[in-house]
Amino acid sequence: VQQVFKQLFYMINAVALNNLLLRKDVCSWSTGMQLRFNISQLEEWLRGKNLQQSGAAQTLEPLIQAAQLLQLKKKTSEDAEAICSLCTSLTTQQIVKILNLYTPVNEFEERVTVAFIRDIQTHLQERNDPPQLLLDFKHMFPVLFPFNPSSITMDSIHLPASLNLGFLNKV
Numbered sequence: 001v002q003q004v005f006k007q008l009f010y011m012i013n014a015v016a017l018n019n020l021l022l023r024k025d026v027c028s029w030s031t032g033m034q035l036r037f038n039i040s041q042l043e044e045w046l047r048g049k050n051l052q053q054s055g056a057a058q059t060l061e062p063l064i065q066a067a068q069l070l071q072l073k074k075k076t077s078e079d080a081e082a083i084c085s086l087c088t089s090l091t092t093q094q095i096v097k098i099l100n101l102y103t104p105v106n107e108f109e110e111r112v113t114v115a116f117i118r119d120i121q122t123h124l125q126e127r128n129d130p131p132q133l134l135l136d137f138k139h140m141f142p143v144l145f146p147f148n149p150s151s152i153t154m155d156s157i158h159l160p161a162s163l164n165l166g167f168l169n170k171v
Contacts, residue, residue, distance in 0.1 A: 002054030007141055009042070009056035013063045014137035020066055021094060021133060027101040029109055032070025039064055062089040062135070069098055074112045077119055084123040091129040095120060 016035070020026055043057050065087045072086070073079045087095050099112045099120065159165050 002051060002056070003141065003143060005046070005051055005056045006054050006059060010059040010139065010141065011137055012042075013060045014135035014139070017063050017066055017094075018134045018137065020063075021097050021101075024101045024103055027070065027098055028103050028105045029070055030105055032067045035063065035067035036071070039067065062094075065089050066094070066098060069095065070102065074099065074102070074116055075110075080116060080119040080123055083120060091132055092121065092124040092127055093129070093131065093133045095124065097133060 020031075020035075039060055042060065046052055046054070046057055069083060069087055069090070072083055074083070083095065090098075096117055099117050102112045104111060159168065
């Protein structure tokens with residue numbers, strides 16, 4: 001059950017983040033607020049179902065950081081440093097793309113300046129990020145089956161002759 005929800009939450013994360021990276025109309029402060037609220041509802045549901053240890057919440061980390069990126073101030077060099085230290089699960093390309101697509105929805109917000117985006121790129125140039133913009137939403141986590149040892153010892157097993165396993169020898 002835990003593995004299923006980890007996979008499901010990863011797919012939610014990948015599809016939502018890819019939509020954010022491809023659609024200018026959703027890159028705004030209010031979308032960041034809405035995303036963060038919805039993610040907190042998912043995290044609360046995981047806690048309610050006692051699935052915190054499943055790793056499902058960790059798969060949402062890039063989406064959480066993208067939502068926070070939409071909500072942060074984007075003006076000064078200190079803001080750029082804060083963004084770089086906060087957005088560790090996002091690649092440089094993803095951060096820059098979100099900043100380029102950021103669209104103010106009211107008169108209190110401003111567009112992200114080209115100088116600020118260059119400042120971000122300067123701060124992030126030491127990172128060795130993969131050149132990847134979109135997440136692979138078809139990625140599958142390996143299925144792990146827990147080992148449960150049997151209480152039956154091998155020397156107590158009797159193999160019936162009807163199975164035609166005469167080539168097996170007890171050691």
